[in-house]
Amino acid sequence: MSTNHGRPAAYYRTLTRNLVLFVVVVSLVPLMFSGAVILYEFDRAYQSKVEQHLEVLLNKHRRTIDAFLTDRLADIRVLARSYPVEMLKDPAFLRAKLSLLREEYGGVFVDLGLVNPEGRQVVYAGPFHLTGADYAQAQWFKQAKAGEHFISNVFAGLRGSPHFIVAAKKRLMGRDWLVKATIDFEAFNALVEKLVIGETGFAFILDREGSFQTKPRQEVALASGAWRELLRRPLDGGKVTIIQRTGSRDREMIYAAAPLKNGSWIICAQQERADAFSLLFSAQRMAVTIFVLGGIVVILVSLLLARRLVNRIAEADSQKEAMNEKMIEAGRLASIGELAAGIAHEINNPVAIMVEEAGWIEDLMSEEGPLSEETLSEIQRAVQQIQEQGSRCKQITYKLLSFARKTDPTVKEVSLNSLVEEVISLVGQKSRYAGVRIETELGPGLPRVAASPSELQQVLLNLVNNAVDAIDSEGGVVSVRSNPDNGWVRLTVSDTGIGIAPANLARIFDPFYTTKPVGQGTGLGLSICYGIINKLGGEIKVTSAKGKGSTFVVLLPAISQSEAAPETTDPAARS
Amino acid sequence: MSAFKVLIVDDEVDFLESLVRRLKRRMVDATGVTSGEAALKYLAAQPADVVVLDVKMPGMNGIDTLREIKKSHPQVEVILLTGHASVESGVEGLTLEAFDYLIKPVKLDELIERIMEAFDRRKVVGEISSAERDAG
Structure with missing residues (x-):
């Protein structure tokens, strides 16, 4: 079976693409949507978690630093209040106190001094000569x-x-002395320096004028946008203020600030966002990776499945195609079978004549004596008759063979009119005995159509056969007309037969539907016609009135005049 | 010529002529017509003893013609000629009281034999019916 009638490869490609798209969209869109929602919610939750963490951390250190400062001040105040100025004036006493403090607090206290009301440091204990x-x-x-x-x-x-100074007043006779201690910057700095947030986060302390009270671990551009914006805020009420901005070198940064030391200092912290949100980002990366991998798998699987499915469909299509061709073949044989009785009779008639004529010659030759002139010419006439009837037989078998040969689905340029004539000559005998007159009116200059001749012959045979069958014993007329119709070729086969009941009209093109008695019709004829004409891009329509007859109209696309010369068939009507 | 009259009915003129010609040569008084309608017209005008009738004819076919002949001339014997493909019609003809059916092409001798037999029966039936008439 040929496959040149199958659907084009592009059809299957489109089908595959649509299937893949459908599967991918249906499976990935909800996944993407839920993924996005989850990521968004997770992002928000993590954001607030990071900010809370930062806030807790800053608050804790703020308290620690405040406690450190008030404790150190308290130490000095206790010293100032516990001992009279006379004792404090003793350098040995101060040295003893300093070493006590240093023992207690490590290297926090650098020195101790007593400053008189005039601002002169009268006593000093410490490493410098002050x-x-x-x-x-x-x-x-x-x-x-x-x-x-x-x-x-x-x-x-x-x-x-x-360094910085912690000082307490000591009143003596209405004059204010100052007990003063110097706090080691490094020791204080360590308090803040210990505050490390993640990998990149660190803290430092500023005073209200914006000078550093501790040494930041990294250079901090206070003049940069984010810090300027943050430090301009009120920063009151002991709350931690957090903002997120793009910092230097285009890094996303988190900035936090909170007041300290009754608002005269500010503890500041900064951290790279990528660091703070590293867990979030890695979760996001993982989610995206899973999504991408899953997507790839979905696409691959859907491609594979679609390919398989489409291959199956293509296979089924080609099987259907082969089946159709077989059905056409079967239908063709069935129509020839329906014609067989008529054709057998048609052959039988000349055979009977030949037998009679041969017998006649035998009779003449059995006469005794020499053959007369008259007898000889009679024998000659009989022989000629035998020859004539013989060639009539030959024609009939030739016609029948032209129909009985195998269906060839190859599309050629076909002249519809000559096909009509062939078919009518085949149905002629049958119609004659059925009392049916076949009239033809074949349009001159009819354009050719692109079709398989044997398939189109099949269509015509079925239509004309049906038309003849539709006429009852009273006799009637079947007329076959062809004419060009604006780029189409129109073929009309109408009969004056019994017509088709409206209820049956919708079903006549269904396979296996027949109103003929069992054994006389396969019910395939019209469904085959429908299939063939559809395949050729044509149309078949029927109108019928019960008791008045039916008309079948076939429209086939004509080959345009530029492509092929129109045929020149003699439009002589035949009957 | 024979003592009985045979009517041949066939739409195929060449066959008809040839058959009539040969029958005449065998001294059978045969006449040919080409349709069922013509046969009925002929029988209405003059009597015939045996009718040889082709089953498959355009217009009025052999079976219809047989039915009409048996209606109007019941004593006429009818021999049907059928093709191979229409033996059923021959059998149907027998139920309609045809004398016999023969399949075309038929041997002339066989046909004549059948015609004689048919005529014999026609004679017997005719004698019985005339005897009945005499007795009545």
Whole structure:
């Protein structure tokens, strides 16, 4: 069986593509949607978790640092309040106290000093030689004299290294002495430096003017947008303020700040977002990876399945195609079978004549004596008759063979009119005995159609055969007309037969539907016609009136005039 | 010529002529017509003893013609000629009181034999019926 009537490869490609798209969209879209929702919710939850963590961390350190400062101040206040100025004036006493404090608190206290009301340090215990140093003009001294006690900002001072001062007043005879201790910057710095957040996070302390009170682990651009924005905020009420901005080198950063030391200092922290959210980001990466891998698997599987499915469909299609061809073949044989009785009779008639004529010659030759002139010419006439009838037989068998040969689905340029004539000559005998007159009106210059001649012959044979069968013993007329119709070729086969009941009209093209008695019709004829005409891109329609006859109209696409020369068939009507 | 009259009915003119010609040569008084309608018309005009009738004819076919002949001329014997493919019609003809059926092409001798037999029966039936008439 040929496969050139199968569907084009493009059809199967489109089918595969649509199947794959459908499966991929249906399976991946919900996955993507739920993934996105989960990621979003997780992101939000993690965001607040990170901020809370930062807040807790900053609050804890803020308390630690505040406690450290008030404790150190308390140490000095206890010292100032516990001993009279006379005792404090004793350098040995101060040294003893300093070593006690250093023992207790490590290297936090650097030195101790007593500053008289004029700002001169009268006694000093410590590593530097600052006895007699004059602080009258120092900023911290002025500020310290204003209150009961005092913690200075970090400054370099006389010694030229960063430190800050914790001082407490000691009133003696209406004059304010100051007991002053220097806190080692490094020791204080360690408190903040210990505050490490993740891999990249660190903290530092600023005063309200924006100078560093501790040494940040990394350089901090306070002038940069994010810090400026954050430090301009009120930062009151002991709350931690957190913002997220793009920092230097285009890194996403988290910035946090909270007031300290009654609002005169600010503890600041910064961390790279990628670090803070590293777990989130790795979860996101994993989710995306799973999604991508899953997507690839889904696409591959759907491709594989679609391929298989489409292959199966293609296989089924080609099987169906083969089956159709077989059915056409079967239908063809069935129609020839229906014609067989007529054709047998048609052959039988000339055979009977030949037998009679041969017998006649025998009779003549059995006469006694020499053959007369008259007898000889009679024999000659009989022989000629035998020859004529012989060639009539030959024609009939030739016609029958032209129909009985195998169906060839190859599409050629076909002249519809000559096919009609062939078919009518075949049905002629049958119709004559049925009392049916066949009229033809074949349009001249009919364009050719692209079709398989044997298949189209089949269509015509079925239609004309049915038309003849539709006419009852009263006799009637079957007319076959062909004419061009605007790019189409129209063939009309109408009969004056019994017609088709409206209820049956819808079913006549169904396979195996027949109203003929069992054994006389396969019910395949019209369904085969329908299949063949559909395949050729044509149309078949029927109108019928019960008792008045039916008309079948077949429209076939014509080969355009430029492609093929029109046929020149003599439109002479035949009957 | 024979003492009885035979009517041959066949739509195929060449066959008809040839058969009539040969029958005449065998001294059978035969006449040919080409359709059922013509046969009925002929019988209405003049008597015949045996009718040889082709079953398959356009217009009025052999079976219909047989039915009509038996209706209007019941004593006429009818021999049917059928093709191989229409033996059923021959059998149907027998139920309609045809004398016999023969399958075309038929040997002339056999046909004549059948015609004689048919005529014999026709004679017997005719004698019985005339005897009945005499007795009545």
